[in-house]
Amino acid sequence: MNIPRHWRETPERYRLEAAKCRKCGKIAFPARLICPDCGHKEFEKINLSGKGKLLTYTIIRTAPEGFEDIAPYAVGIVEMEEGVSVMGQVTDCDPEELKTGDTLVTKFRRMSEEGKTGLIMYSYKFVPDIGV
């Protein structure tokens, strides 16, 4: 992966930036140029709170290239407080003890390292909400 490919996604990956349609209020994450619900083209930039509920998840045991070292690890889809869903890893917990409906919050974490350039990629991961 080259540097701009990761760099241009940093608003979403570092700050959970989303786009809220100025006409129908639909929140798009990641941002889009046209609203998938009403076709409007003007959006307000918002930041997701980072808190949500686990809709579904799996535990990856056969990992793809670049993720072998952290397997087994959980990946889930989380419905955020704002109503939009986000996929991400669920960490800082025993994946066997996760349950659908668990409240999770995002944390800023190291994701992976790109071999050729040594680029370290960061992003959000979800962790159980323990009120800290």
Added chain:
Amino acid sequence: MKEVAIIGIGIIKFGELWDKSLRDIAVESALNCLEDSGTDRIDSINIGCMSSGLFIGQEHLASIIADYLGRLNIPSTRVESACASGGLAVRSAFLEVAAGMSDYALAIGVEKMTDVSMGEATYALATAADQDYEAFHGITFPGLYAMLARTHMERWGTTREQLAEVAIKNHRNGSMNQYAQFPFTITLDAVLKSTMIADPLRLLDCSPVTDGAAALLLTTVENAKKLKKHPVVVISGIGSAVDSIALSQRKDLLELKAVKTAAGMALQMSGRTINDIDFAEVHDCFTIAEILVLESMGILEPGKGGPATLEGYTALDGKFPVNPSGGLKSKGHPVGATGVAQIFEIVNQLRGNSGKRQIPGARIGLAQNMGGSGGSCICHIIEAK
């Protein structure tokens, strides 16, 4: 628009074909197809292949296959829609004939997957997911379907045993298919004790990595009637639709909207209802996929897929046989070839040539081919005239 018939079908034995290259298997399936058809005329070539670039480092595929088939100087086109590339190639060939651009259009589906390591193959397949918002987080294809399986189990009470029955049933069918990669039966115990890949899906819930190719020759019904070699088999309906690739972008995880839309479109074009269909070849890339597809197409009500499978509704001798070929699970899943291979099976069934797997009185079949986790779907309705 002209009426379109399938006059030739060709396939090769699926498997880990170490001694054969992509061009070898594509050409071999095409030659088998021409021999079956009784003609050697081709006006255009339509190739479905998901990722020859990542699997063998070869793009510009339409030219190299035409060259090795000895058919230069005619239009040759490659189409891609992940695991639905084969179905899309058949649709392209159909359009060539229906529009009058080609009298005889060849569709080839091909994938050579075993020239790379398992890690590289997993990566190549994951490119059918959203790279920036799914694959970036370390998700795999089994992982995406595992999340759908968990949702189905929690919403409808679908059990591990019901999921396993999809694989057991398809292996039972595939054990009678000479072209299948894994032509043997499996037990419930074997499925439930196989390696966990992505909870709750185990190794024997997953279709394998496969080398394979299949081909069809299409022409007008008028031409087909003159050939007199086989009973006339027509494509009476085609549907094609897409959905968000990323699961997080969908409103309901368990409704495969592209599948529902494509099946509806194909039925409408053919003037049929789902109750007119005798049997189907569907995209069982994972056990849960067959259940979701049958529910999304309206063959079974939402939530009934698991119990109906366990009760034998979709078995070869059931009310609605599904995947008589063995499906992707037993026959193998060379991704770009799958959509074409499904129609190979349907045509053979309609001709009455399926031997021990023959569905008595089969007249109308449905082929459902799907890309990724339902991000694209192509359906064909195939009928004996």
